[in-house]
Amino acid sequence: MIRSFLWDTLLRAQRIIMLLTICITTAAVFLEVIMRYFFKAPLVGIEELAAYVAFWLYFIGGSYGSYERSHISADLSQLIFKNEVNYAKAHFLSSLISALAILYILPWAYEYVKWGFEMNEQSRSTFLGDSFSVVYFQASILVGLLLMCFYFFVESCQWFKAAFIDREVPQHMLSPREEIDSWIG
DSSP: OHHHHHHHHHHHHHHHHHHHHHHHHHHHHHHHHHHHHTSSOOOTTHHHHHHHHHHHHHHHHHHHHHHHTOSOOOOOHHHHOOSHHHHHHHHHHHHHHHHHHHHHHHHHHHHHHHHHHHHTOBOSOOGGGSOOBTHHHHHHHHHHHHHHHHHHHHHHHHHHIIIIISOSOOGGGGSOOOOOSOSOO
């Protein structure tokens, strides 16, 4: 019960972040096009804001794709492995390698965010009247990678169970995960 609540809350938070960042990025680009081409008065810094907000969209979107098992992959294992157990073993190895690769990169992301806090780098833009700290957008890399690593680790545990313990693949693991009841609510 608690696990399901925490799991669903994490997914809803990711969905809300994706929805907000899509809206902000789209509105910023739309506003810039209107201001630049119709009023001949571009807004200084709106492109920078849109790019920084897009960082959150990309990394949270990547982590959500990892959760959904809909991330980009060149999966030929269904053609190679006709045996379900061997198929599960291949997926276990693939998801474990993905989790370990991200785990290898995580210290760099952490150091990057730590450096961002130490340097207190400010944007060059003065959109909305003041510059803003860039570290809040750099943090999206760390948060997104942490979530991706978590989801790949969970997936590798599921594939391990299917391959080595149950010795059969549950039907729900053969396709992307289904949505929960409400996308954001």
